[in-house]
Amino acid sequence: MEKPASASRTVMTQIIFPLDTNHHDTMFGGKVMEYMDKAAAIAAMRHARMQVVTASTDSLDFVAPIRVGEVIEVEAYVSWTNKSSMEVCVTVQSENLYTAERTTTVTAFFTFVALDDKGKPAKVPKVYPETEEEIRMFATAPERHELRMKRKRERQQPAKT
Numbered sequence: 001m002e003k004p005a006s007a008s009r010t011v012m013t014q015i016i017f018p019l020d021t022n023h024h025d026t027m028f029g030g031k032v033m034e035y036m037d038k039a040a041a042i043a044a045m046r047h048a049r050m051q052v053v054t055a056s057t058d059s060l061d062f063v064a065p066i067r068v069g070e071v072i073e074v075e076a077y078v079s080w081t082n083k084s085s086m087e088v089c090v091t092v093q094s095e096n097l098y099t100a101e102r103t104t105t106v107t108a109f110f111t112f113v114a115l116d117d118k119g120k121p122a123k124v125p126k127v128y129p130e131t132e133e134e135i136r137m138f139a140t141a142p143e144r145h146e147l148r149m150k151r152k153r154e155r156q157q158p159a160k161t
Contacts, residue, residue, distance in 0.1 A: 002126045005134045008047040008078040008088075012039045015071050016094075027066035032092060032106055033057075035074045040088040043076040044112035047086055048124045052112040055085060056148055060108040070094045072105070079109070079134065080141030084121035086112050087144065089137050109144060 012035060020031050037054060044052040066072055072094050079089040092106040116122040129138040 002128050003047060003078075005077045005079060005127050005129050005131075005138075008043040008076075008127070010039045010043040010046065010076045012042075012074040013071060014074075016066055016068055018068050021068045024065075025068045027068075027072070029062060032062075032066065032072070033060070035072070036076070036090045036092065036106065036108060037110065039074040039076040040090050040110040041112065043078055043088050044086050044110075044114070047078040047081070047127060048112075048114040048122070050122060051115045052086070053115060055111040055113045057108055057110050058144070058148060060106070062106050064094070064103045064105045066092075066094045066105050070096055076110075077134070078127045079129070079137040080145070081124050081127045082145065084114050084124055086114070086124055086127070087141050088112060111148060 014035060016027050018025075020027050022028055037057075041052060041054065072092055074090065074092050076088050076090045078086045080087040088110045090106075090108050090110060091104060093102050094105045095102045114122045114124045127138070129135040
């Protein structure tokens with residue numbers, strides 16, 4: 001069975017308060033990452049319709065600051081699937097509510113693994129892209145997957161002394 005990427009699309013909106021920011025009045029990176037992980041997990045669960053765990057995060061790029069008083073919109077969707085894993089594309093945009101200016105502030109790819117009732121990896125439905133962006137992300141996903149697998153293999157090798 002296949003599902004469209006749009007079926008997993010998740011959008012979370014938050015206003016940024018002073019407690020969400022650092023001494024520069026910009027949002028803590030870890031707080032942004034928390035929201036991204038939550039939105040990505042929801043997208044993965046919507047796709048798989050089972051429990052999931054975060055396996056990796058990569059290409060996490062902070063491209064612009066998020067300021068106190070702005071609103072962020074965290075958008076996530078399943079961009080590619082393997083046997084039991086799902087790549088989730090996540091984008092964060094900030095919005096100045098007074099000027100309506102919107103800025104892409106953070107982008108990343110999260111990988112989730114679906115789990116069965118016993119906590120073992122479970123097969124997930126294939127995803128298919130519909131929009132131009134989804135088609136582009138889907139087409140480039142196998143290369144990102146291979147890079148993740150290469151990193152994983154390198155980390156599993158014994159340290160050289």
